Amino acid sequence: MAKIKENSTNNLNRKYIITDCNLTYSICMVGGRWKLLILCNLENGKLRFGELRSKICNITERMLTLHLRELENDGIVKRTVYAEVPPKVEYELTDIGRELIPIWEQLSNWGEKHRAMTRPE
Amino acid sequence: MAKIKENSTNNLNRKYIITDCNLTYSICMVGGRWKLLILCNLENGKLRFGELRSKICNITERMLTLHLRELENDGIVKRTVYAEVPPKVEYELTDIGRELIPIWEQLSNWGEKHRAMTRPE
DNA sequence: TATGGTACATACAAAAAAGTAAGTAATGGC
DNA sequence: GCCATTACTTACTTTTTTGTATGTACCATA
CATH class of the missing domain: 1.10.10.10 (Winged helix-like DNA-binding domain superfamily/Winged helix DNA-binding domain)
Known part of the structure; x- marks a missing residue:
């Protein structure tokens, strides 16, 4: 929500999953x-x-x-x-x-x- | 995932929302x-x-x-x-x-x- | 006796999300 | 001039989630 660290493993994993999986992408959109x-x-x-x-x-x-x-x-x-x-x-x-x-x-x-x-x- | 503080506002809000809204409840189930x-x-x-x-x-x-x-x-x-x-x-x-x-x-x-x-x- | 494979557990650190408290801008009405 | 209203900011703290590194049990096989 606030600043994210672009190159943290956490963030890279998030990006990877979202890229890879439309479903996870959708859930992230409404996941807060x-x-x-x-x-x-x-x-x-x-x-x-x-x-x-x-x-x-x-x-x-x-x-x-x-x-x-x-x-x-x-x-x-x-x-x-x-x-x-x-x-x-x-x-x-x-x-x-x-x-x-x-x-x-x-x-x-x-x-x-x-x-x-x-x-x- | 690990230990949660039962009486934190964070946790109480989560419980409240989940109780109140089947949709949020469902999303929480698959939200990790x-x-x-x-x-x-x-x-x-x-x-x-x-x-x-x-x-x-x-x-x-x-x-x-x-x-x-x-x-x-x-x-x-x-x-x-x-x-x-x-x-x-x-x-x-x-x-x-x-x-x-x-x-x-x-x-x-x-x-x-x-x-x-x-x-x- | 040492080694390897499998499915974990544990202690810890880093990052992210959620919450708290206070302040801001603009303007119409008193 | 002062206050109220609305929809926000900003700086900060707490809580939760995610990731790292290492260890464990079990027994069959070399």
């Missing part, structure tokens, strides 16, 4: 702690920064900003700034971002099933 | 650096520890062991030990593990498409 929660909240339309912050309880402004920046850089989320004071910024899913929705619905179902299997009442 | 590469390699049947190690270049024995343990604990991979010397251990996907295959194929396609979009030649 809060990213999926952000994306889920955007599923039904645009939200302002402050709306996201209050919908996702426990997230700090710093984390929200960092994840949104990454999602924006990765073309999954679109950011629109309105020239107003106080500032108004809206976030929404891009087309390629929306294409994740049916996939994550399945993943979510899998999770529910898995959870039921491993922790039966 | 090498997990998906391991799972992909098991897609076509059982493999021994040493086979996995040589198929996944750059992975260390420690990382392979750690990830396999987690996948086993999460019921995604099954471990079979043969009472032989030298030891022989085989790994394979469980039923719930196999149910991820169609999902990760879609994710993989998404990744390919996304990659083409963001880095067109």
